[in-house]
Amino acid sequence: QVQLVESGGGLVQVGDSLRLSCVASGGTFSNYVVGWFRQAPGKEREFVARITWRGGSTHFADSVKGRFSISRDNAKNTVYLQMNSLKPEDTAVYYCAADRTALTPSSGAYDYWGQGTQVTVSS
Numbered sequence: 001q002v003q004l005v006e007s008g009g010g011l012v013q014v015g016d017s018l019r020l021s022c023v024a025s026g027g028t029f030s031n032y033v034v035g036w037f038r039q040a041p042g043k044e045r046e047f048v049a050r051i052t053w054r055g056g057s058t059h060f061a062d063s064v065k066g067r068f069s070i071s072r073d074n075a076k077n078t079v080y081l082q083m084n085s086l087k088p089e090d091t092a093v094y095y096c097a098a099d100r101t102a103l104t105p106s107s108g109a110y111d112y113w114g115q116g117t118q119v120t121v122s123s
Contacts, residue, residue, distance in 0.1 A: 022096030
C-alpha cells in the first residue's frame, strides 16, 4: 500500500511558476509509475504528466507541453511537477497518482492517489 502526499500548491499570477511535490511512503517507490492529474471545478479529472519507474520516460498532455516538466528522486521517494508560464486555465486541484504498470493517461489505471493540492492562477 502506497500513500501519497502532494504539496506546493498556492495562489500565483499569470506567467508565474510553481513546483509541486508528491512524497510517497509505504512501498518501494521505484516500482511505481507516477502521474499527475488535475481537476478544475465542474470538470472531469484530466491527465497532466507521467514519469516512469526510474524517470527514463515522461509524457505530457498537449495543454502543458513546453511549460511543465516532471522529474523524480527515488532516493527521496518524491516526484516533482515543475509548472512554468502558468495560465488561468491551469487552475485546478492537482493530484499525484501511482501504479506499478500504468502507462496511460487514464486515471482509472492508477491504484493510489494523494489528497490533492490547489493551484490557482490569477489574471
